[in-house]
Amino acid sequence: PDVVNKIAAGEVIERPASVVKELLENSIDAGATRIDIDLDAGGTELIRVVDDGCGIDPDDLALAFSQHATSKLTTADDLFQIRTMGFRGEALASISGVGQITLQSRTHTAASGCEVKCDGNGISDPRPWNGAPGTRMEVRHLFYNVPVRKKFLKSVATELGHVCETVTRLALAHPALHITLRHNNRLVYDIPGSAGLLDRIALFFTGEVRDALYEIDSGDGPMRLRGYIADPKCDRGNSKLQYLFVNGRWFRDRSLSHALQESYRGLLMAGRYTIGFLFLTLPPDKLDVNVHPTKSEVRFQENSLVYSLVRATIKQRLLKENL
Ligand code: ADP
Ligand code: MG
Numbered sequence: 001p002d003v004v005n006k007i008a009a010g011e012v013i014e015r016p017a018s019v020v021k022e023l024l025e026n027s028i029d030a031g032a033t034r035i036d037i038d039l040d041a042g043g044t045e046l047i048r049v050v051d052d053g054c055g056i057d058p059d060d061l062a063l064a065f066s067q068h069a070t071s072k073l074t075t076a077d078d079l080f081q082i083r084t085m086g087f088r089g090e091a092l093a094s095i096s097g098v099g100q101i102t103l104q105s106r107t108h109t110a111a112s113g114c115e116v117k118c119d120g121n122g123i124s125d126p127r128p129w130n131g132a133p134g135t136r137m138e139v140r141h142l143f144y145n146v147p148v149r150k151k152f153l154k155s156v157a158t159e160l161g162h163v164c165e166t167v168t169r170l171a172l173a174h175p176a177l178h179i180t181l182r183h184n185n186r187l188v189y190d191i192p193g194s195a196g197l198l199d200r201i202a203l204f205f206t207g208e209v210r211d212a213l214y215e216i217d218s219g220d221g222p223m224r225l226r227g228y229i230a231d232p233k234c235d236r237g238n239s240k241l242q243y244l245f246v247n248g249r250w251f252r253d254r255s256l257s258h259a260l261q262e263s264y265r266g267l268l269m270a271g272r273y274t275i276g277f278l279f280l281t282l283p284p285d286k287l288d289v290n291v292h293p294t295k296s297e298v299r300f301q302e303n304s305l306v307y308s309l310v311r312a313t314i315k316q317r318l319l320k321e322n323l
Helices: 003-012 016-029 076-080 091-098 147-151 156-173 197-204 207-211 254-263 303-320
Strands: 034-040 046-051 100-106 113-119 127-129 134-140 178-183 186-191 213-217 224-230 242-246 276-281
Touching: 016 034, 016 046, 016 091, 016 134, 016 156, 034 156, 091 100, 091 113, 100 127, 156 178, 156 186, 156 197, 156 242, 197 207, 197 213, 197 224, 197 276, 207 213, 213 303, 224 303, 242 254, 254 276, 254 303, 276 303
Parallel strands: 034 178, 242 276
Antiparallel strands: 034 046, 046 134, 100 113, 100 134, 113 127, 178 186, 213 224, 224 276
């Protein structure tokens, strides 16, 4: 961890929500069914993520912090077949460049676990740790060594808002997960694992939205779109309730947001947004998620096909409702 790490870290770790996203993705990759998140001061003082996933073998603890060390890809070709949330092996290295990490982990078969601490000065010697199987990550004093970044953080409420949005996206993409979020010891979210997407969507929104949702499904095929869209009468003011996911990953995409919005042309009042939760699945090799370090943007091999699929599926569904 040195200057290089700090520079690299800047790209991935912008604010507490970026840390939460990376830690949650690691927990999900580890097969967690329950994740508990604790924050102090919007995450600037403390971010703690505890999962019941597979845990880390003591021999791999130090490796987890080294740049580009990932257990998730073994060959370069794997980059074209990404099935995990993480694959770049830089999150923990980046976080340890800008915060003080305590990592405690125990695999389900090991009699006891291990603890290491890592920050800008290096990694501590491992110590035995006897917690429950799974992984416990604490990140303290984010940007303690990068004052300019710390200065650019917004208010506690704003930073917490970003974390909530991150948690919402991951909760939508993984309906079976039980997630809790506490801020300054106060419970913000307790999202139990649910049977399906609709239950999960309903948790976040009021009954009226749920009743006004139409299920969409483009049907079997190498490329498939599923999810829910709302009746145009369902008015959320000018707030934008649009979530896009591809292969279980949230992403932003102007063109597809446009496709969603365009399908409602003539049905909405001016200035109003369509409500949509769209889940695309397509073969991993038709998709490049390695466009941006935060992986919030993707590139489709056949962009116009994806666009048409979204447009056509939604339009047909609206027609079915005589809209
Ligand atoms: P990546 O997720 O891209 O592999 P990270 O820097 O996020 O890289 O994590 C490095 C490695 O640490 C992972 O590949 C994984 O082996 C291990 N790891 C991190 N967090 C966890 C966790 N919560 N449970 C199990 N293993 C983890
Ligand atoms: Mg990761």
